[in-house]
Amino acid sequence: MRIVVTGATGNLGTALLRRLAGEPGTAVRGISRRPPAAEPPYDIEWTPIDLSRDGAEEPLVEAFRDADAVVHLAWRVQPGHDERVLYRTNVAGSDRVFTAALKAGVPHLVHMSSVGAYSPAAKDHTVDESWPTDGVSTSYYSRHKAAVEHLLDQVERDHPGLRVTRVRPGLVLQPDAAAEIKRYFLGRLVPHALFRARLPVLPLPRTMVLQFVHADDVADALATILATTAEGAYNLVSDPVVTPQLLAEVMGARHVPIPATALRTAARVSWRLRLQPTSHGWVDLALTAPLLDATKAFTRLGWTPRHNSRDTLRQLLDGLGRKEGLPPSPPLRP
Numbered sequence: 001m002r003i004v005v006t007g008a009t010g011n012l013g014t015a016l017l018r019r020l021a022g023e024p025g026t027a028v029r030g031i032s033r034r035p036p037a038a039e040p041p042y043d044i045e046w047t048p049i050d051l052s053r054d055g056a057e058e059p060l061v062e063a064f065r066d067a068d069a070v071v072h073l074a075w076r077v078q079p080g081h082d083e084r085v086l087y088r089t090n091v092a093g094s095d096r097v098f099t100a101a102l103k104a105g106v107p108h109l110v111h112m113s114s115v116g117a118y119s120p121a122a123k124d125h126t127v128d129e130s131w132p133t134d135g136v137s138t139s140y141y142s143r144h145k146a147a148v149e150h151l152l153d154q155v156e157r158d159h160p161g162l163r164v165t166r167v168r169p170g171l172v173l174q175p176d177a178a179a180e181i182k183r184y185f186l187g188r189l190v191p192h193a194l195f196r197a198r199l200p201v202l203p204l205p206r207t208m209v210l211q212f213v214h215a216d217d218v219a220d221a222l223a224t225i226l227a228t229t230a231e232g233a234y235n236l237v238s239d240p241v242v243t244p245q246l247l248a249e250v251m252g253a254r255h256v257p258i259p260a261t262a263l264r265t266a267a268r269v270s271w272r273l274r275l276q277p278t279s280h281g282w283v284d285l286a287l288t289a290p291l292l293d294a295t296k297a298f299t300r301l302g303w304t305p306r307h308n309s310r311d312t313l314r315q316l317l318d319g320l321g322r323k324e325g326l327p328p329s330p331p332l333r334p
Contacts, residue, residue: 001023003067004064004069004070005017005031005070008042009042009331010073011180011332012219013032013073016222018219019219020219021040023223029045030042030046031047031074032330033048033049033050033074036330037328047063051093056100057096057100060096060097064101068108069108069109069229070101070108072097072098072111072112076090078184080277090145091144094111098152101162107229108162108163109163109164110226111164111167112167113133113148113167114169115169115211115235115292117133117168118131118135118168118290119134120136121288123291126293127292128292129232129233135147136284138284140281142281142289149166165231165233166232166234167218167234168234168292169218170212170213170236170237170238172213172214173316174215174316175316176319176324177325179325181320186278187276187278189275192320192322192323195318196321198252198253199252201255202248202251202254202255203258204255205259207287208287209241209291212238212313220303221303230300234294235296236305240309241291246310250310250317264287267279
């Protein structure tokens, strides 16, 4: 089997390369704007392509030729102050990937979507894959994820012979991504030492309820999807659901409830002052994105996460304290 992976140096791409390295008869080509150093898991064939560039379809078609599947993982979350740059990679770049896959005759297209593609829902119940994918309007990340889902809808309508799979995980974490996550979402305002200390309090709204999944568990699901050519959409999350109380417990702190408006205002002001990289749209997404039901992945893929969300979160926090990363990868480099 010949598989091409876009965004192969990122959080999920790295995990997938590790997973596929053990698959006999599988050849992988990586697509990345910035190729990594040639060492495991990156000792594969690479084609450097910037998806945001006009004309990227041509080298993509050549890279996709004779592939059994394309796994589209490439995505940008920064620079958060310039949505046009992000759109050129996330939405226009995804469109180029889909167009190139069709021109190259790729039979199976796997797209990494997100919980962020879903429309808002109350946190008192879970939703399955039939929930609307119109996103959270105040989050550029969510708007872009929803826009790409709609592009895929059109692709499926126009090309019914193409097998299309959409993977919609919760927040994907692993220790190797600690440096990237801090750089993209926390910035210099939050020191690494904070994660090595015991916090006295953790001020968060009661509705800041989240779901996590380990990158290696997502990679396991992707490997099954590729091996079985499974189609359709699949939610991927692990238990337990992470409430502010559970997050505080893992961090050794006491949860202090605050109004959602207070957190949103703090994020908006500090982001506009460029004190930290996370806009208020990310807060809105965390507060209003639905909780996911992963029953379909359990039953149809036989998928069972090996890491629970408590341990996944603890591993990430330990990685943040130790400034962990993966030096060969440009985005994961410490």
